[in-house]
Amino acid sequence: MTESSATTTTAVAPAAEPMVRVSGLHRSYGTGAAAVHALRGVSFTVPRGELIALKGRSGSGKTTLLNLVGGLDTPDSGQITVDGTDLATLGENGLLALRRDRIGFIFQSFGLLPILTAAENVGVPLRLRRADPREREERVALLLALVGLGDHAAQRPGELSGGQKQRVAIARALANRPALLIADEPTGQLDAETGLAVMELLRAVVRSEGVTALVATHDAQLLGLADRVLELADGHLVEHERAPLP
Numbered sequence: 001m002t003e004s005s006a007t008t009t010t011a012v013a014p015a016a017e018p019m020v021r022v023s024g025l026h027r028s029y030g031t032g033a034a035a036v037h038a039l040r041g042v043s044f045t046v047p048r049g050e051l052i053a054l055k056g057r058s059g060s061g062k063t064t065l066l067n068l069v070g071g072l073d074t075p076d077s078g079q080i081t082v083d084g085t086d087l088a089t090l091g092e093n094g095l096l097a098l099r100r101d102r103i104g105f106i107f108q109s110f111g112l113l114p115i116l117t118a119a120e121n122v123g124v125p126l127r128l129r130r131a132d133p134r135e136r137e138e139r140v141a142l143l144l145a146l147v148g149l150g151d152h153a154a155q156r157p158g159e160l161s162g163g164q165k166q167r168v169a170i171a172r173a174l175a176n177r178p179a180l181l182i183a184d185e186p187t188g189q190l191d192a193e194t195g196l197a198v199m200e201l202l203r204a205v206v207r208s209e210g211v212t213a214l215v216a217t218h219d220a221q222l223l224g225l226a227d228r229v230l231e232l233a234d235g236h237l238v239e240h241e242r243a244p245l246p
């Protein structure tokens with residue numbers, strides 16, 4: 001058999017395919033005179049391995065956009081492709097699997113379970129995937145070390161600082177080796193110094209784990225750590241600016 005090229009087709013997205021491709025996205029809340037047009041035709045791509053910051057005033061549509069890209073919400077019109085998969089082709093179970101296996105979420109309010117230790121919180125996504133317990137414990141220990149919390153594994157969220165809580169949340173988001181991290185104002189509840197440290201950690205894990213990240217932030221100080229900044233204003237993307245080189 002010499003026609004080998006005919007046998008090489010696979011379902012894996014080509015490396016050049018962006019991690020996220022969004023085109024002509026619209027999302028409104030409510031109807032008639034009370035309707036709020038949160039997104040009015042948004043298009044962009046997120047190249048693999050990049051950290052993209054999403055800025056914009058309160059109400060500009062950042063959370064709406066992140067929820068759509070993360071498969072937590074569906075658009076009125078437009079297309080979203082994550083890691084080569086058009087989200088519109090996925091049913092509820094497909095979206096659930098995408099969120100569980102391919103995307104790590106990080107929120108402003110951390111979202112940790114208060115009765116679980118740091119290690120148990122990081123292990124939750126692995127339990128949901130029914131990972132082997134030994135594999136789970138090894139991965140949790142590695143992730144806690146990665147975020148600098150190796151000595152805090154047994155502490156519960158109530159016994160951790162805000163910055164430490166967000167580090168636990170970052171470790172948890174990485175547990176299933178996601179292709180994409182989605183973070184909605186991950187430093188919003190932290191003081192400037194702690195927020196910068198958390199953003200620097202995100203910057204470092206994007207490099208070390210080969211993950212792609214889309215991060216909404218109000219904080220101008222953090223934008224310089226991004227590979228690219230997208231700005232939303234009233235549901236439109238207004239500029240694509242290149243961050244200054246370090």
Ligand SMILES: Nc1ncnc2c1ncn2[C@@H]1O[C@H](COP(=O)(O)OP(=O)(O)OP(=O)(O)O)[C@@H](O)[C@H]1O
Pocket residue numbers: 029030036037038056057058059060061062063064065
């Ligand atoms: N569930 C909802 N129902 C009705 N309107 C909503 C809903 N969620 C968001 N909106 C409206 O959509 C617009 C965009 O909101 P969104 O939360 O995406 O903004 P944001 O950029 O994340 O703001 P912030 O910086 O304050 O978090 C706002 O006008 C908001 O009031």
Ligand SMILES: [Mg+2]
Pocket residue numbers: 062063064184
């Ligand atoms: Mg928001």
